[in-house]
Amino acid sequence: MPDDQQLLTWVPRLRRYARALAGNREDADDLVQDTLERAWAKSGLWRGVADMRAWLFGIMHNLHVDGVRRPKPHTVYLDEEVPEIAVAPTQDERLAVVDLQTALDLLPIEQKEILLLVALEDMAYADVARTLGIPIGTVMSRLSRGRERLRALMEGRADPVRLKVVK
Numbered sequence: 001m002p003d004d005q006q007l008l009t010w011v012p013r014l015r016r017y018a019r020a021l022a023g024n025r026e027d028a029d030d031l032v033q034d035t036l037e038r039a040w041a042k043s044g045l046w047r048g049v050a051d052m053r054a055w056l057f058g059i060m061h062n063l064h065v066d067g068v069r070r071p072k073p074h075t076v077y078l079d080e081e082v083p084e085i086a087v088a089p090t091q092d093e094r095l096a097v098v099d100l101q102t103a104l105d106l107l108p109i110e111q112k113e114i115l116l117l118v119a120l121e122d123m124a125y126a127d128v129a130r131t132l133g134i135p136i137g138t139v140m141s142r143l144s145r146g147r148e149r150l151r152a153l154m155e156g157r158a159d160p161v162r163l164k165v166v167k
Helices: 004-009 013-020 025-041 043-048 052-069 092-108 109-120 124-134 137-154
Strands: none
Touching: 004 025, 004 052, 004 137, 013 052, 013 137, 025 043, 025 052, 025 109, 043 137, 052 124, 092 109, 092 137, 109 137, 124 137
């Protein structure tokens, strides 16, 4: 039976996935906190959980989808100056990461989640399907479309190349 220590071993991976989903540290931290809170509240179900990682990622997925559906209030800070960056970053790697994050943020959430689970978390297609509650064929088609869309965005093309329908 999983215990609270086993739950805590997944925190770094949850943080990494949340950061990629949310796009910023504050929202990612909130998402991880909410995920752990929900998992802890359902600790009675841990005995029946065969794959704790998939279960936790499923909880995070559901919380993220719920959060995307709800509009967020925007905070306006009055009388505070926003500090300017004196020197823009010049490292190619840093710019490539920023470009990748921007391109990921432009993907539909259904494609982004699957890309992150497969590429970042190294989850098998069957595990992704089980985590998100969708058929494995849907995982594969969304992954294919997401990869092509991401490739197009990174190359500066507005629309991805249309995939040929094979009968």
